[in-house]
Amino acid sequence: MSEQNDPMAEIRASFFIECEELLEALQDGLQELDEGGDDPETINVVFRAVHSIKGGAGAFGLEALVRFAHRFETVMDEVRGGRMTPDADTMKLFFLAADHVSDLVRACRDEAPIPESTSEELLARLDELLGDEVETEEADASDFTPLGFSMSLDLPDLEPEGSTFEIRFKPEQELFATGNEPATLLRNLCALGEATVRCNSSELPDLEDLAAEAPYIEWNITLKTEAAEAEVRDIFEFVDGLCVLEITSTSPDAGDDVPDVDIDAGIEVPAVLEVVAPSPSQPSAPVSKKSTKDSGEEAGGEPESKKGTAPAAKSVVRVDLERIERLVNLVGELVINQAMLSQSLDQAGLSPHSDAMNGLEEFQRLTRDIQDSVMMIRAQPVKSLFQRMSRIVREASAAVEKDVRLVTEGEATEVDKTVIERLADPLTHMIRNAVDHGLEKSDTRLANGKSRAGTVTLMAAHRSGRVIIEVTDDGAGINRERVFEIAVAKGLVPPDAQLSDGEIDNLLFLPGFSTASQVSALSGRGVGMDVVKTSIQSLGGRITISSEAGKGTKFSISLPLTLAVLDGMVVNVAGETLVLPLNVVVETLSLGPEDVQMLRPGAYVVRVRGGFVPLYDLGVMLGYRAHRKTDAGAIVLLISLDDGSRAALVIDGIQDQRQVVIKGLDDSFYRAPGIAAATILGDGQIALILDPADVIAGMGNPRGADIMLSERKIANE
Amino acid sequence: MSDQGQTNDLELLTFRVADQEYSLDIMSVREIRGWTRTTPMPHAPDFMRGVINLRGTVLPVMDLARRLNLPSHETNDRNVIIVVKLQGTLTGLLVDAVSDIVAITEDDLQAPPDISSDPQLSVVRALTVIDDRMIRVLDLSAVVPNTSDEAA
Numbered sequence: 029m030s031e032q033n034d035p036m037a038e039i040r041a042s043f044f045i046e047c048e049e050l051l052e053a054l055q056d057g058l059q060e061l062d063e064g065g066d067d068p069e070t071i072n073v074v075f076r077a078v079h080s081i082k083g084g085a086g087a088f089g090l091e092a093l094v095r096f097a098h099r100f101e102t103v104m105d106e107v108r109g110g111r112m113t114p115d116a117d118t119m120k121l122f123f124l125a126a127d128h129v130s131d132l133v134r135a136c137r138d139e140a141p142i143p144e145s146t147s148e149e150l151l152a153r154l155d156e157l158l159g160d161e162v163e164t165e166e167a168d169a170s171d172f173t174p175l176g177f178s179m180s181l182d183l184p185d186l187e188p189e190g191s192t193f194e195i196r197f198k199p200e201q202e203l204f205a206t207g208n209e210p211a212t213l214l215r216n217l218c219a220l221g222e223a224t225v226r227c228n229s230s231e232l233p234d235l236e237d238l239a240a241e242a243p244y245i246e247w248n249i250t251l252k253t254e255a256a257e258a259e260v261r262d263i264f265e266f267v268d269g270l271c272v273l274e275i276t277s278t279s280p281d282a283g284d285d286v287p288d289v290d291i292d293a294g295i296e297v298p299a300v301l302e303v304v305a306p307s308p309s310q311p312s313a314p315v316s317k318k319s320t321k322d323s324g325e326e327a328g329g330e331p332e333s334k335k336g337t338a339p340a341a342k343s344v345v346r347v348d349l350e351r352i353e354r355l356v357n358l359v360g361e362l363v364i365n366q367a368m369l370s371q372s373l374d375q376a377g378l379s380p381h382s383d384a385m386n387g388l389e390e391f392q393r394l395t396r397d398i399q400d401s402v403m404m405i406r407a408q409p410v411k412s413l414f415q416r417m418s419r420i421v422r423e424a425s426a427a428v429e430k431d432v433r434l435v436t437e438g439e440a441t442e443v444d445k446t447v448i449e450r451l452a453d454p455l456t457h458m459i460r461n462a463v464d465h466g467l468e469k470s471d472t473r474l475a476n477g478k479s480r481a482g483t484v485t486l487m488a489a490h491r492s493g494r495v496i497i498e499v500t501d502d503g504a505g506i507n508r509e510r511v512f513e514i515a516v517a518k519g520l521v522p523p524d525a526q527l528s529d530g531e532i533d534n535l536l537f538l539p540g541f542s543t544a545s546q547v548s549a550l551s552g553r554g555v556g557m558d559v560v561k562t563s564i565q566s567l568g569g570r571i572t573i574s575s576e577a578g579k580g581t582k583f584s585i586s587l588p589l590t591l592a593v594l595d596g597m598v599v600n601v602a603g604e605t606l607v608l609p610l611n612v613v614v615e616t617l618s619l620g621p622e623d624v625q626m627l628r629p630g631a632y633v634v635r636v637r638g639g640f641v642p643l644y645d646l647g648v649m650l651g652y653r654a655h656r657k658t659d660a661g662a663i664v665l666l667i668s669l670d671d672g673s674r675a676a677l678v679i680d681g682i683q684d685q686r687q688v689v690i691k692g693l694d695d696s697f698y699r700a701p702g703i704a705a706a707t708i709l710g711d712g713q714i715a716l717i718l719d720p721a722d723v724i725a726g727m728g729n730p731r732g733a734d735i736m737l738s739e740r741k742i743a744n745e
Numbered sequence: 746m747s748d749q750g751q752t753n754d755l756e757l758l759t760f761r762v763a764d765q766e767y768s769l770d771i772m773s774v775r776e777i778r779g780w781t782r783t784t785p786m787p788h789a790p791d792f793m794r795g796v797i798n799l800r801g802t803v804l805p806v807m808d809l810a811r812r813l814n815l816p817s818h819e820t821n822d823r824n825v826i827i828v829v830k831l832q833g834t835l836t837g838l839l840v841d842a843v844s845d846i847v848a849i850t851e852d853d854l855q856a857p858p859d860i861s862s863d864p865q866l867s868v869v870r871a872l873t874v875i876d877d878r879m880i881r882v883l884d885l886s887a888v889v890p891n892t893s894d895e896a897a
Contacts, residue, residue, distance in 0.1 A: 361801070604785065650787035691803045693796070700786045706796060706803045714784040714798050 043084045044137045045346065050077040051130045055415045058126055062119045068108075072268075075104045081129060085136070092142040093132045096151065100125050103154050109258075118157060120422075125150050127419055193253065193260055196274040198246035203270035214247065216263045221253030246272070349445070352405055359395075359402050360689040363593060364708055366395050367686060371710035396687065399593055407442035410488045410497070413451060414439050417486055420456050424463040431470055431481035432463050441488040443495050447587055450567055451497070454560040458499045458583055459484060461557070466501035466581050476578065478502070494611070495589060500582040506575040508532045515541065533573040537561045568690070568704045570721060588704075594690055594717065596707070598683040599665070602652035605715040606679075607688050607707055612667045612720050614674065616682065619662050630655075634676045636666060642724075645678040649723055650702065669721045677720065690717065756848050757873075759880055760827065760840045763815035767840075767881045768847075768873075773829050777843055780824040790890075794839055797826070804828065806837035812888060813868065829885060836889050847875055854882065 057074035060067075082097035104122075106112040114122065128143075128150050135142050195217070199210055217223050225247055232244045251260065257277060264273050370388055378384055414436045425432035443451075467473075467482035474480055485500040508529060515535045516523045527535075535541060539558040564571045569587035588594065588609075596607040617623075617636065624643060625633050633640040643664070647653040665677045688707035691714075693700075702723030703716050757768040783795030783806050792811035796803050806826055810817040818841065826837040854871040870884035 364801075652785070652787065691801075693803055700788055702787065706784070708798050708801065712798050713782065714796050714803055716784060716786070716796075 040088055042346075043088060044133065046084065047081055047133045047137075050081050051126070051133065052412065052415060053077045054126050054129070055418070058119070058122055059418070061114065062123075071104070071108045075101065075108050076265075078104060078129065081133065088136075090132075090136045092144070092147065093129070093136050096125075096132055096147050097129060099151050099154055100129065103157055106158065112157070121150070121153055121157070123419075123422055125154065127422070191253070191257075192278045193249075193251045193257065194274075194276045194278060195249040195251060195260070196246065196272065197249065197264070198272040199243050199267070200271050201241065201243055203267050204241075204243060206270065208267050208270065210247070213263055213267065214249070217249060217251055217260070220255045220259065220263075221251055223252070224250040347405075352402075355402055356406065359399050360593065362395055363399065363687055363689050364710075366392060367688075367710040368712075399687070403444070403589075403593070406445045408445050408448055409440050409442050410448060411439040413448050413455065414486055414488070416452060417455055417459050420459045421463060421484060424460045428464055430463060430467055432467060433481050433483050435483055435485045436487070437485065438488040441490060441495065443488070443587070444589065447495070447567055450563065451585075451587075454563045454585075455486075455497070455499070457557075457560050459486070462499055462501040462503070462581070462583075466503040468504050472504075476504075490589075491586075495587045497585045497587065498582055499585075500580060502580040505577040505579055505581055506533055506536070506573070507577075511535055533575055536573065537571075566692075568719070570719065593687055594707075595685075596688045596717065597665070597685050598688075598709070598715065599646075599679045600681040600683060601650070601679050602647035604650075604652055605683065605709060605713065606646070606650075607715050607717045608665065608667070608677075608720060609704075609717070610685060612669070614666045614668050617664045617666060617676075619664050619678070634664060636674075636676070639674075641666065641674045641676045643676045643678065644724060646718075646723070647678070647680070667720050669724070675720070675724050688715075688717065754848060754850055755854075756846055757880070757882065758827070758846055759844045759875070760825075761842050761844060762813065762840050763810045763818065764841075765815065765881070766844065766878055767809075767883055769827070769829065769883050769885060771846060773831065773885050775828045775830050775835065778826045778828060778837070780820055780822060780826060780839070797837065799828065799835070799837075802835070804835055804837050806839055807889070808839045809888070810839075810841075829889070831885050831889050834889075838888070847880075849873055849875070857881075 054074055054077040057070050057077065060070045061074065078097050078101045082094055082101060085093040085097060103112075103125075107114055112118075128146055131143060132147070134140070197210070197213070199208075203210070214223075214225055218225070226249070228246045228248055229244065231246075232238070238244075253260070257275060260275060264271070267273075366388075370392070373384055373388060418434050418436070421432055421434040462484045463482075467484070468476070468478075470480050473482065483502045485498070487496075487498040487500070489496050511532050512521070512527065512535070515521045515532075515538070516525075518541065520535065520538050520541065521527065536557045537560075541558065561571055564585055564587070567587055569585055572584045572586075573581065574584070575581040594607070595610040597610050597613050599606050599608060617634075619634065623634050625635065625640070627633050627642075632643040634643045635641075645655065648655055662678045663681060665679060666674060667677060668674050688709075690705045691707055693703065693706055700716075702719055704719040704722070705717045706714050707717055709715050756771040758771045758774050759766055759768040761767075778799075781797050783797050785795040786793055786805075789795070792808050794806045794808045796805050798804070808817055820839070823842055824839060825843055826839055827843070828835055828837050830836075853873050855873065857869050857872050868884055868887040869881045870887075871882040873880050873882060
């Protein structure tokens with residue numbers, strides 16, 4: 029199939045992109061329902077999401093998807109109509125069905141085989157729900173008869189036959205902007221019964237004041253119909269939030285009092301439109317014809333109008349990721365280039381007040397702005413990632429038969445797109461671990477006085493220029509004795525090793541470690557936390573564990589905001605140039621002889637304003653030089669670590685503070701502990717970018733996983 | 746199978762490492778660069794000289810002499826870095842000097858005698874004689890440490 033020039037393929041592609049958005053809205057809505065949100069709009073959002081997917085799928089002849097979505101929609105409709113109150117099991121089924129819809133969408137997109145058997149099974153279960161809940165109303169269960177849901181009216185859902193409605197319908201600008209046509213709506217109204225449509229053009233300004241894009245007119249409709257109010261409302265379903273809509277029902281006899289002239293609205297309304305409101309309706313017509321994309325976007329935007337307020341449609345451009353990548357690379361080159369230029373101007377001995385230097389400063393500022401803007405393009409909220417995780421939790425908890433609740437926090441935290449993509453696998457693994465190993469079985473939980481359902485919390489936040497993602501469970505915590513036993517049994521540590529709790533926890537990150545005594549289907553397939561750690565490290569991040577017996581375990585991932593550029597402090601150590609992330613540096617000091625105190629041989633502390641901070645010689649830690657007799661006179665960087673502790677690093681000199689472009693280090697050779705990445709300096713030399721916390725972790729904890737890893741690697745060679 | 750007189754031609758890049766002559770299949774060589782200062786990697790294995798900037802990418806450079814457990818000389822300006830590509834990854838090999846490019850056929854290659862105690866042998870794929878000098882043909886995949894199997 030030639031995807032390139034086939035307009036249908038293009039539309040199809042955009043349909044699938046919209047599906048992703050709709051599925052997200054669906055997940056959101058279900059989540060809200062599950063948490064007990066009783067806003068009637070929520071169920072509508074869910075219903076509309078499924079409905080829109082069904083509609084689009086129908087247009088592309090995706091039978092399997094249509095069939096499933098339709099039945100799902102029917103059940104949703106029962107809930108919407110208030111005839112069914114979903115209990116916990118029903119919600120679970122809804123989640124499964126939503127997952128399945130997304131599976132089907134993906135299968136259709138990739139033209140993969142449709143998982144028929146799951147469809148059938150879920151459909152059977154959905155039908156079961158329908159079966160015993162709505163037997164009485166099955167009579168009119170034709171395709172599409174959603175009955176009333178109460179909005180602001182205190183009216184009964186079902187109207188007696190032959191009622192009269194007074195409808196006030198005033199379109200807002202968005203209604204036209206999204207390609208809806210009032211005439212069609214009015215015609216549909218007329219089809220329900222005998223309708224009198226009056227056009228109220230009192231707000232229409234004089235011609236010179238008329239804003240071409242703004243709607244001014246409203247319609248008052250008196251509708252005599254046998255249809256229920258819900259059916260009337262249904263007509264306006266897709267313009268909900270885009271117009272002022274008031275529907276009042278009057279008693280049948282009162283309806284006769286209206287001294288109206290019956291006009292066939294089907295003729296009258298288009299005429300009015302042409303004369304009175306040419307501008308809003310005209311542009312809307314081509315929009316709705318142009319492609320399904322625009323109308324689809326409107327449908328995609330709709331669920332966002334959660335609380336009934338219609339936001340102005342955000343205009344969004346979809347850009348090929350490759351183009352952004354290219355832009356990011358170019359900006360990277362620009363930053364390197366700028367550093368080179370600034371260095372050569374510096375060497376030329378120009379006065380710092382010369383025009384060239386001033387221009388350079390301006391140039392630097394612009395570069396930074398461009399860079400920030402480019403990075404913003406790539407930033408995405410972690411919400412999509414978290415939603416995927418909620419599915420993992422559902423599947424994982426079902427597999428091990430535990431009751432698990434996933435709580436997410438900070439979904440709006442924006443992270444670089446690449447980071448999000450590459451976090452999916454490690455997070456999946458951690459979540460599965462938390463469900464499988466972290467949480468206890470329900471009976472054990474009850475016996476320990478905990479709630480039956482375990483909780484896994486997924487949290488994202490920005491903290492001091494980094495992104496923190498935490499996976500917390502309220503399970504039993506790490507069984508350190510067993511971890512140690514297993515590590516000894518696997519020959520990872522000598523049996524007589526004296527390890528602190530933190531060190532034992534870190535054993536989990538060693539390759540080939542798996543605490544599950546039996547390999548379950550879920551986790552423990554031999555790939556362990558070491559893979560998680562490696563993938564986090566390859567993103568320039570760190571992962572730490574903290575665990576409390578009986579209370580639970582917390583994995584904390586700390587990631588850089590972007591993968592491309594870093595504000596760094598360029599320093600000299602033992603003749604080498606190194607870069608430290610600027611955001612960890614708290615202050616710089618010059619050491620006097622009395623500042624350094626020995627804690628014990630080989631361990632020193634430095635006194636900073638009354639507090640003692642451990643002192644590390646960076647040159648020694650990186651193996652560049654041997655211990656010096658005295659550190660007096662050296663320059664010290666005071667850095668703060670993620671856990672709030674501080675450390676002092678001895679360096680030889682500070683060169684500069686500048687932005688550096690991060691160049692990833694190829695892992696194929698060897699991953700140096702403490703080295704996050706590299707960068708290219710103005711003179712073309714490579715400088716290593718340090719991860720201070722990692723350096724110190726490797727130093728303060730000589731048996732730490734990193735050192736062991738590197739030693740093993742060397743030994744292997 | 747093989748046409749007479751048209752056996753598989755092989756071009757070798759020969760170079761000197763610690764006064765011995767080695768060679769590599771020229772197809773695996775990407776480029777040859779003059780010596781530039783490397784940025785050392787902390788705690789790296791002894792044979793890792795560090796990394797250099799190869800037109801914007803970070804290229805790891807390995808001292809071939811140390812890798813082969815040969816005495817390593819001080820580096821001077823005549824040293825060169827041979828950039829090789831193995832399974833899509835670029836690596837630099839620091840050697841004393843590049844000598845020549847020679848064309849031979851597969852028939853000219855001899856399997857190295859089986860002296861298992863010599864750790865060097867595992868990296869020497871074959872031997873050949875050119876102008877009465879013995880040239881060792883390196884097995885690149887054995888020389889360049891492959892960590893991808895470790896990750897599994």
